[in-house]
Amino acid sequence: SDIEKGTYPHFMLKEIDEQPFVIRNIITKYKDDNESIKLDENIRQAMAEADRIYIIAAGTSYHAGLVGKEFIEKISGIPTETHIASEFLYNMPLLSKKPLFIFISQSGETADSRGVLVNVKKLGLPSLTITNVPGSTLSRESDFTLHTFAGPEIAVASTKAYTAQMAVLAILAVDSAIARGVKMDFDPLQELAIVANAMDIFTNQKDTLEQIARDYLSLSRNCFFIGRSMDFHVCMEGSLKLKEISYIQAEGFAGGELKHGTIALIEEGTPVIGLATQENVHLNIRGNMKEVVARGANPCMISMEGFAEEDDKIVMPKVHKYLTPLVSVIPLQLIAYYAALHRGCDVDKPRNLAKSVTVE
Numbered sequence: 534s535d536i537e538k539g540t541y542p543h544f545m546l547k548e549i550d551e552q553p554f555v556i557r558n559i560i561t562k563y564k565d566d567n568e569s570i571k572l573d574e575n576i577r578q579a580m581a582e583a584d585r586i587y588i589i590a591a592g593t594s595y596h597a598g599l600v601g602k603e604f605i606e607k608i609s610g611i612p613t614e615t616h617i618a619s620e621f622l623y624n625m626p627l628l629s630k631k632p633l634f635i636f637i638s639q640s641g642e643t644a645d646s647r648g649v650l651v652n653v654k655k656l657g658l659p660s661l662t663i664t665n666v667p668g669s670t671l672s673r674e675s676d677f678t679l680h681t682f683a684g685p686e687i688a689v690a691s692t693k694a695y696t697a698q699m700a701v702l703a704i705l706a707v708d709s710a711i712a713r714g715v716k717m718d719f720d721p722l723q724e725l726a727i728v729a730n731a732m733d734i735f736t737n738q739k740d741t742l743e744q745i746a747r748d749y750l751s752l753s754r755n756c757f758f759i760g761r762s763m764d765f766h767v768c769m770e771g772s773l774k775l776k777e778i779s780y781i782q783a784e785g786f787a788g789g790e791l792k793h794g795t796i797a798l799i800e801e802g803t804p805v806i807g808l809a810t811q812e813n814v815h816l817n818i819r820g821n822m823k824e825v826v827a828r829g830a831n832p833c834m835i836s837m838e839g840f841a842e843e844d845d846k847i848v849m850p851k852v853h854k855y856l857t858p859l860v861s862v863i864p865l866q867l868i869a870y871y872a873a874l875h876r877g878c879d880v881d882k883p884r885n886l887a888k889s890v891t892v893e
C-alpha cells in the first residue's frame with residue numbers, strides 16, 4: 534500500500550525520493566485539456582476580489598507560506614503577509630478591507646491554525662485551505678480547499694508536503710494573476726516539470742550528500758544556514774529539518790543580518806551552509822560567506838547553474854528563479870537525514886515531536 538516503507542529504511546528517505554513524482558502528479562491534477570491551469574472558479578474569484586492575502590500556518594507549512602507570499606506578490610501583485618498561526622491567534626494585525634485567508638497545513642488538523650480559522654469565520658471573512666488531507670478539519674471548515682496531492686506523509690519531519698505546498702501556491706499565484714489580467718510569461722506547469730527533473734538529479738546524488746553530512750556535521754554541535762530572499766526562506770526550512778531530526782542546534786538567517794549579531798557565534802570549524810540560487814543576490818551571499826570563512830567557518834556553498842563558482846559544493850540545475858526553493862531544499866533534507874542517521878537518531882520519530890499537533 535501507499536504507506537509502507539518498501540525497501541526504504543525510513544519513511545523520510547522514501548518521502549524525499551517521492552518528491553519528483555509528487556510534483557508531476559500535481560501538474561497532472563492542475564492541468565486541463567488545453568494544457569492550461571485547472572482551478573476551482575470560486576477560488577479564482579476569491580483571489581481576484583481580495584485586496585490582501587493573509588497566509589496562516591505553523592512549522593514547515595509556515596516556511597512554505599513565506600515562499601507563497603513571494604509568489605503571490607511577485608506574480609499576482611496582491612499584497613500578502615505570512616503569519617505564524619499561534620502568534621496571529623493572540624496578536625492579530627490590522628486587517629485590510631477585503632482580506633482572504635489562506636491556511637497551509639499538511640494535516641489540516643493543527644490546533645493553532647484551527648484557532649485562527651474559528652476567529653476568521655466569526656468575522657465572516659473568506660478562507661482557503663491548502664492541505665494534504667482534503668477531509669481534514671481545516672479543509673471542512675474553510676470555504677475552499679486546494680489539495681496538495683503528496684500522498685500520506687508519515688515521517689514527522691515534513692518533506693514532500695512542503696514542496697507540494699509550494700508547487701500549489703505557484704499554480705494558484707499564476708492562476709490569480711491571469712484572473713486579474715496580469716500579463717504572464719511564467720508557465721508554472723511547464724516550469725514545475727523542469728523542477729521535477731532537477732529534483733531527480735539530487736535524489737540520485739545521495740552518496741555526495743551523505744558525504745557532506747559526514748564531513749560537516751559528524752562532530753558539530755551547531756550549524757548555520759545563510760541565504761537571501763527566497764534562499765533565506767529555504768535556509769529556515771533547512772535548519773528546521775536539521776534540528777528536528779539530528780538535534781544539532783541549527784539556525785537559518787538572512788545573510789545581511791550576520792554582522793548584526795550571529796557572526797559572534799562563528800568559531801573554528803563551525804559549519805555554514807550557504808544558498809546562492811538567486812542571481813540578484815548571489816554575490817552578496819558569497820560576500821557573507823567570505824566573512825564567516827575569515828572567522829574560521831567551514832563553508833558549504835550550494836548554488837545554481839549559470840552563476841556557480843569553482844568551490845561550490847553543490848550546483849543545482851537551472852530552474853525558474855521563482856521555483857528554486859523546491860529544488861534547493863532537497864540537498865538540505867538529505868543532509869539532515871544523513872546527519873541524523875550518522876548520529877543514531879530515530880529519523881522518523883524524533884523525540885518530543887508529533888506529526889500533527891492537535892492541541893494548543
Ligand code: G6P
Binds near residue numbers: 594638640642646889
Ligand atoms: C508539527 C509537525 C511539523 C509540521 C507542523 C505543522 O509540528 O511536526 O512537521 O510542519 O506540525 O503541521 P501542519 O500539518 O499544519 O502542516
